[in-house]
Amino acid sequence: MAKTDPYAALRFKEFNIFLLLRFALVFGWSMQFVVIEWQVYSLTNDELSLAIIGLCEFLPAFFLAPFAGHIVDRKEKRNLFTVCIALFSLISFGLFWLTSEAVEAFWSTNSIL
Structure with a gap:
């Protein structure tokens, strides 16, 4: 049986660019979510507001995931x-x-x- 190289994908320039962009976007989105939560908490001083923000981040992803998979495939x-x-x-x-x-x-x- 031939030994497979686990780092073979990293030899493609396009994949490395994709990984770099993906890391930058996820890092930026995470920072944005933290800033939004920080600002809402500084305005309201209410933990329930933070819970509602978390719910608003989760629910669309949960309910749209099946449809998003179909769209991405097509x-x-x-x-x-x-x-x-x-x-x-x-x-x-x-x-x-x-x-x-x-x-x-x-x-x-x-x-x-």
């Missing part, structure tokens, strides 16, 4: 990966914009309801 993965990164970046920019000082100052002005 579409080209490279384009789908690019679309997902672009949409997540747009959402991240939106969160950044909503928490900027200009928007915060606009929403925190006194108004009559």
Whole structure:
């Protein structure tokens, strides 16, 4: 029986680029989740708010996983990966914009309801 090389995939340049991008994205997403939880807790001082954020992170992944598997099997993965990164970046920019000082100052002005 021939001995297989466990590091054979690392000899492909494209796979190494994929691994680097995947690590950077997961690291960035993790940092973003921590920042969101930190900011919500600093605003509310309520542990239940953190639990609700955790639930909002888990439920879509749980319920959309079967459909996502079907979509991934039918579409080209490279384009789908690019679309997902672009949409997540747009959402991240939106969160950044909503928490900027200009928007915060606009929403925190006194108004009559």
